[in-house]
Amino acid sequence: MNRYLHYLYVSLLALAGSLAHADDSSYPVTNPFLATIVGTPPQLAAPVPPETEVRQTDLAVTVLPERHLPPALSRYHDLHYRLAWHNEPAPLIFLIAGTGSGYSSPRLDYLKRVFWQAGMHVIILSSPTNHDFIAAASRSGLPGLGLSDARDLHTAMSMAVEHARDKKNLQITEYRLAGFSLGALNAAFVAHLDQSLRQFNFTRTLLLNPPVDLYASIRRLDALARTQLDGVSSGDSFYEHIFQKLARYFAESGGTDIEGGLFYGIQSSDSALTDAEMAMLIGAVFRFAAADLNFMADLVTEGGRYAPAGEKLKVSTSLTPYLRRALFCDFSCYLETQLWPVWNNANDGKSIDDMAWDTSLYSIAGFLRDNPNIAALTNADDFILTADNYRFITETFGERALLYPHGGHGGNLQHRDVVATMLHFMEGDVQ
Structure with missing residues (x-):
């Protein structure tokens, strides 16, 4: 096991042991890497209706009519989202996908069924780091900044809900919000923004496995992809x-x-599989998400790093060579080569640490601490967080910090106890 992975695993074990107040559960997978990969054993998952029984459809709305895309990417001009609805008045919950994930990700589809079964309308939006959102709804084309992404999401949510209301005659009694992983951090910033805009007035916001310091978590994920294996x-x-x-x-x-x-x-x-092999598998998934982000951001901003600026990408053009080139640039590389230069030009005299702070939960700690309608749910062995991050969550959210000893990064979100906790919070209770 390489030095970083050994340090990470020992730290997780120590942290899990120190969080005596973390809720006990019957989730059986104690290895955080395995938990992240396997999820919840079927016999322990909260039952949800099959997809065929959910009243749902996929819709698309034009968010940026002025956005010009090459023919090869014209299908991403409109923002696609998934709607599940009821024919009677109900609360509507927005779900924001995790890092690089689209609105149709299996994890979000499961949560959709959880909340739909509980009587809510559901709208699922892709992560701002997913190619479809970058192309259709990111004004800058460079996701990764807390406030900027929140503005883009808030606009997309506003347009999606009006579009859905028009198409399906939705009757909405109140608005709720949840996100997973990066989507959880996005949800926190959207809720903070909406406090000023007062458009949705979210009655509940639930952060599922949120990063506290996004850029630090990104570096930890990038390190997983660089895990060294003997003979590989x-x-x-x-x-x-x-x-x-x-x-x-x-x-x-x-x-x-x-x-x-x-x-x-x-x-x-x-x-x-060894811990190192599982860590590298997880890292590989995030590396592909980073390639997707790098390529689409570069294309929208006409940076010319992967597809030469001015080159016309036709419908028949293979994007494989460009994506292959983007695979060599991880999330940290994206921050340094694309996001930081633009942010630095607009924030003279500030450092990359300032950019990181502005996109961390630390920057909105007062809002999170004082708002009784926001909760964070995470696990003591989630490898995207440090001990200081956990301390921040427990101290900031207090009884609204819904902690579990095991589950890795979202591995226990289908567990019946965890689902019950989510629903109790969404319905107005904290346990």
Whole structure:
């Protein structure tokens, strides 16, 4: 195990042990990397209706009519979102997806069914770092700044709700808000902005596994993708290494159920994935999200880093070479090469640490502390947070800090106890 991963894992164990006040639960996966990958065992998940029983549809609204995109990306001109609704008056909850995720992500679809089943209309929006949001709704084309992203989201939410109201005759009694991971940080800034704008007047805002210091969390995620494995020298050899482990497991077990075998059977076999391998798998997912962000932001701002400025990308143009180039730039690289130069030009005399502070929950701590309608739900072993971050959450939110000992980064969000806690808070109770 490399030095960083060893330090991270030991820190998580120490932190989990120190949070004696974290809510107990029957969530059984105690390894934070495995929890993040496998999620909640089906037998412990809160029951939700099947997708076919949810009254829902995907819609699209024009947010930036002046936005010009090359033909290859013309399908992203309008912002797509998912709506689940009831035919009677009900609260509406906005859900904001996590880092790089779209409105159709499985995690958000599950939460959609949770809240729809509880009697709410639901609108799911992509993360501001997802390609469709960057293209259709990001005014600067450079997501990653707390207030700027909140303004873009607030505008998109306003237009989406009016569009949905017109299309489906929604009757809305009040507005609520939730987000996962980066989407949780986005939700905090949107709620803070709306306090001034007083458009939605959110009655409840729930932050699920939020980063406290976004840029510090980004560096931790980038480090996972750089985990060193013995005998593995490149991305290609890493995936070949994992494939060989899977092939060996399936050959020995006689099964072919990848979903079940990979995450449960294989972990109790001689072919079990190590912490380093699981960390690198998680890091690889975020690296692809970073490539998506890098490429689309560069394209919208005509930076010319990946697709030469002025080059016409036709519908028939393959984007693979450009995306492959963007894979070499992680989230930290995006901050340094695209976001920071633009922010620095507009904020003369300030440092990158100032930019990080402005996009952290620290910068709106007073609002979070004093607003009884905002809660944060997270886990003691979530690897995007440090001990200081946890301390901030517990001290800032008090009884509204809904903490669990295990679950990694969102791995326990389908657990029946966690879902019950979410719904209790949304309905006006804190447990």
